Amino acid sequence: MKILVANRGEIACRVFRTAARLGHPTVAVFTEADRGALHTRSADVAVAIESYLDQEEILRAAQRVAADAIHPGYGFLSENPDFAQAVLDAGLTWIGPTPDSIRAMALKVEAKNLAESAGVPMLTSGADVFPVLVKASAGGGGKGMRRVDRPEDLDEAVAAAKREAASAFGDDTVFVERYLERARHVEVQVFGDTHGNVVHLFERECSIQRRHQKVVEESPSPGVTAELRDRMTAAAVSLAAEIGYVGAGTVEFMVAGDEFFFLEMNTRLQVEHPVTEAITGRDLVEWQIQVAQGEPLPATQAEIIATGHAIEVRLYAEDPANGYLPNTGTLRVFDVAAEDDVRVDTGFVAGDVVTANYDPMLAKVIVHAPSRDQAATRLAAYLRKAGIEGVVTNKDSLAAVLSEPDFLAGQTTTDYLDTHASVLAPIQDHVRHALGVLAVRDQDGPVAPAGWRNVAAVPEWLQLTVAGSPVTLRWMRERAGLRVQTVEGDPLLGEATDVGLVRLTPTSVEVDGVLMPVTVVGEDHGVVTVEGLTLAFEVLPRFDENAHAAEGGGPTTPVPGTVTDVRVGEGDEVSAGQILVVLEAMKMEHTITADADGVVTAVHVRAGQAVDAHQVVVSIEEV
Numbered sequence: 001m002k003i004l005v006a007n008r009g010e011i012a013c014r015v016f017r018t019a020a021r022l023g024h025p026t027v028a029v030f031t032e033a034d035r036g037a038l039h040t041r042s043a044d045v046a047v048a049i050e051s052y053l054d055q056e057e058i059l060r061a062a063q064r065v066a067a068d069a070i071h072p073g074y075g076f077l078s079e080n081p082d083f084a085q086a087v088l089d090a091g092l093t094w095i096g097p098t099p100d101s102i103r104a105m106a107l108k109v110e111a112k113n114l115a116e117s118a119g120v121p122m123l124t125s126g127a128d129v130f131p132v133l134v135k136a137s138a139g140g141g142g143k144g145m146r147r148v149d150r151p152e153d154l155d156e157a158v159a160a161a162k163r164e165a166a167s168a169f170g171d172d173t174v175f176v177e178r179y180l181e182r183a184r185h186v187e188v189q190v191f192g193d194t195h196g197n198v199v200h201l202f203e204r205e206c207s208i209q210r211r212h213q214k215v216v217e218e219s220p221s222p223g224v225t226a227e228l229r230d231r232m233t234a235a236a237v238s239l240a241a242e243i244g245y246v247g248a249g250t251v252e253f254m255v256a257g258d259e260f261f262f263l264e265m266n267t268r269l270q271v272e273h274p275v276t277e278a279i280t281g282r283d284l285v286e287w288q289i290q291v292a293q294g295e296p297l298p299a300t301q302a303e304i305i306a307t308g309h310a311i312e313v314r315l316y317a318e319d320p321a322n323g324y325l326p327n328t329g330t331l332r333v334f335d336v337a338a339e340d341d342v343r344v345d346t347g348f349v350a351g352d353v354v355t356a357n358y359d360p361m362l363a364k365v366i367v368h369a370p371s372r373d374q375a376a377t378r379l380a381a382y383l384r385k386a387g388i389e390g391v392v393t394n395k396d397s398l399a400a401v402l403s404e405p406d407f408l409a410g411q412t413t414t415d416y417l418d419t420h421a422s423v424l425a426p427i428q429d430h431v432r433h434a435l436g437v438l439a440v441r442d443q444d445g446p447v448a449p450a451g452w453r454n455v456a457a458v459p460e461w462l463q464l465t466v467a468g469s470p471v472t473l474r475w476m477r478e479r480a481g482l483r484v485q486t487v488e489g490d491p492l493l494g495e496a497t498d499v500g501l502v503r504l505t506p507t508s509v510e511v512d513g514v515l516m517p518v519t520v521v522g523e524d525h526g527v528v529t530v531e532g533l534t535l536a537f538e539v540l541p542r543f544d545e546n547a548h549a550a551e552g553g554g555p556t557t558p559v560p561g562t563v564t565d566v567r568v569g570e571g572d573e574v575s576a577g578q579i580l581v582v583l584e585a586m587k588m589e590h591t592i593t594a595d596a597d598g599v600v601t602a603v604h605v606r607a608g609q610a611v612d613a614h615q616v617v618v619s620i621e622e623v
Contacts, residue, residue, distance in 0.1 A: 001093065001293070002027060004062045005043070007073025008052060009347030010364060011269075012039035015071050018285040027067050029058060033357045038347050052076045053170045055083045059090055069093035069292065071285075075168065075359075078268040095292040097247040097267045104243050105265040109137050109175045112262065118242050120235050120262040123178050123254065131181070133212075134158050135264075136165035137173035143588065144168060145212040147179055160582070163564060164589050182413045184223050184255040185209065185263075188236035189276045191284075192245040193291045199301045200233040201276050201284075207412045208401065210324050211588070215394070215417075216401060217272035218311040219279050222372060222410030223255065232260050239265065248273070248288055254414075271314070271364065274343060278310035278368035309372040311379050313398045315388075317360040319536055320397040320424040322468025326360040326559050326586045327392040327536060328613070329353070329527065332519065335387035336363050342382050343367075354391050356560040356585040362393065372410070376402040389519050389529045392467075392536045397424050426467055430533040436502035437509045437518050437528055438464065438537060439473045439484045461491035463540040470540075473499075481510070525614055538614065554604075554619040555592050561585030563609045568618060572600045581605060581617045598622040 003019045004027035005012045016026045016039070028043035031051065040046045047061040053076055062070060070087050072078035078096065081103040087094040096102070105111045116122050134157045136144025144165030146157035158174060166172035189201040205221035206214040224232070236251035250270050252263040273284050287298060315336065317327045334350040346363035354360060365382065369375035380402035383395045400423035401407055407416070417424070442462050461474045472487040474496060481503035485496035500512040509518040509530065519529045525538040565582035568574060574594045581592040598620040605617045 001068045001289075002066065003069045003071055003095070003289070004029065004047075004058075004065070004067040005039075005071045005073055006052065006058045007071075007076055007078070008034055008037065008039050008358065010039075010345045010361070011073040011271075011347075013042050013347055014345050015073065015285055016042050018283055019071075019289065022286065022289060024289070027062070027065050029061050031357075033355055037352065038349055055080075055086055058083075059086060059092075062090070062092060067092065069095055069289075071095040071288070072268065074268050074271055077170070079266070080170065093292050095247075095288050097245060097249060101243055101245050101247075101249075102267045105245075105249070105267050109173070111265050112175075112177075114243065115239055115262045115265075118239050120239055121260060123180060123261045123263070129178050131179040132176050133179040134161045134174050134176055136161060136169060137171065137175055143213075144172075144174060147212070156579075160589055160591075163582075163584075167584060180254045180256060180261065182256075182415055183207075184221065184412065185214070185252070185414055186221050186224060186232065186255045186260070187250045187252040187266075187270070188233050189270075189273070189284075190236050190240045190245065190249045190251060191287060191291070191297060192240055192247065192249070193297045194246055194294055195296045196244075197297045197300075198237050198241045198245060199297060199299070199304060200237050201280050201282065201304055202306050203229060203232060204270075204272055204275055205412065206272060207414050208407075208416050209414055210320075210417050214272065215314050215316070215398065216311065216412075217275055217313075218309065218372070218375075219275040220306065220309065221255075222412065225258070228255070228258055228260070235260075235262075247291055248284055271361075272312055274345060274364060274366045275310040275312045275368075278343070278366060279306040279308060280304055281307075308368055308370050309375045310366060310368040311372075311375045311402070312364055312366040313379065313383070313402075314361055315363040315365060315383075315398070316394050317354045317362055317391040318394055319392045319467060320394045321426055322536065324394075325468065325536075325590075326356070326588070327354070327527070328356050328360075328560055329391040329521065331362075331388065332390035332521065333387050334362075336365070339382070341367060341369070341378060358586060360586050362388075362391075373408060376408060384532070387532060389534060390521055390527065392527055392534045396427065396533055400424075426533055426535060427531075430531050431466065431535065432499050433509060433511050433516065433518075433530045434466065434528045434533075434535050434537075435471065435473055435486065436482075436484045436499050436511050437504060437520065437530060438462070438466075438539075439475045439499070440482050440502050440504040440509070441520060442539075459492055461487070463491065465538045465540070467535050475502075554616045555580060555595060557583055557592065557611050557613055557615045557617060558590055559583075559585045560613050561590065561611060563605045563607055563611060563617070564589070566603060566605060566607055568600050568603065570600055570603055573623075574598055574600060574620065583611070592617055594618075594620060596620075596622050 002025040026043040028046040029049045030040040049057045077083040081099040085099040131149045134146045144161045148157045161174045162172040185207045192198040204219045206217045208216035250266040253260040319325045338344045343366040367375045367379040380399040383399040474487045475482045475484045484499040487494040503510040561583045578594045579591045583590045602619040
């Protein structure tokens, strides 16, 4: 059976591995942005398409290469019942739930009605109890989702969620439900076949999230007792059996104490399925293929046994210290390889470019160990030594989470990252060394205006942002290098804190006699990597007024992307914090706001326009 995977990145590579092991030829589809991607190179044959959301084009690709089956992966069209039906109507095998099951459960509004009628505990719906969550009906992964704390913010949140949902899933339907604070997010993996069998493969906890998207997943959940597990898994299996569910699915719950409430059912393979595979020893993609071919489930409920503890982290190209801002660039180094006790699922290799076109996940790293503490310790150690250069990532923050006392004690709720800000901060010694690198580098770089150099022993200075925070550096030349300081207030007269005596070579930096490797990518903005930690930086003009006026300065784009909405026009009065422009990048929305009250003197972008990072979008004259 020749299998086409209607997806990209790590999930396409993941499906290809199992398909190849089972002897099935594989087909990739790719857009122009993914022409050289790992998934494109990993299949037996690859077909160019315009979009991963174009159903007709994907079906034509399958016909061109005589594919027999389509696996949708996750995201994109994986929970689109019309696409599933179109695959079947074309005479192909659909490796997923039936269109009726998807229609019943993947559309979250209908799913809640079915679950409630089946007696599953429900969260209160509606927009009259705050905080609430606006959610996309046709997908997940944190896209098309907004928390709303005040009634006056609801309309804007709904509009933004609808735009994001349409971009990610091709369906802008959203709904509103109560947001349960300080709860756990726990899901149950279920599997059904065409012979009427439905089983569960235990639960996964996915409470540690940012932007409502999971970043750490584990099984079993440290907050679920045996009695609660029995009730939750029974409810999940009952719901799946009620609709005659076929294939892999996940029933998601919010858990507070010994109570649980239905959230949704995902009618697809989840990103975090490897932790279930680790504790059960079962290949869920193999199960999907077998069930799609009409075979019964490979195991009964009694034969499915969980052993040990598994933890997965999602490695993202993003800056945790700067609001998880996605980062783009070339992976100059990507030393993230599987080891005997470490599984790595990725769609990238060194030299690949991380673009703004798709989700910024670089890899999933999974460890299975006899105990939770052992799994966390091993995974944290792996992340700390993993070498990644060229983009900012969350690897050090993930390692910090895995070593944090509350995490190790199992005290994980959905607000964990909001209440544990320390795990997001870069290692301060690494930041100090990076600042030293940027100060020394400025001596010969193009940052300063032409002719700007002071005589020896007179302080020089530089203003920049590092990891999203403004920093002023001051330094003086000494015989052995530069004495670098950070400064509060006036660059020349402000109170200073010592960074150290810094010397720089093309490949290393020495700070107070300690030598360490270093790489810098970019000139006036880019990334600097010291001791394995990569930080984003942007050099600010030394002469703010003149540079600002000369360049027509104003709010800028944080990342490359596409403008989806321009909210202001020339002559409009704006107030600080007002949304000026909405940008879509990596399938997420980013709002660009006014820094201060003022009047718009020029608008430099239009809806639909592609923009680079750091591009001025609106000029504002402050009042």
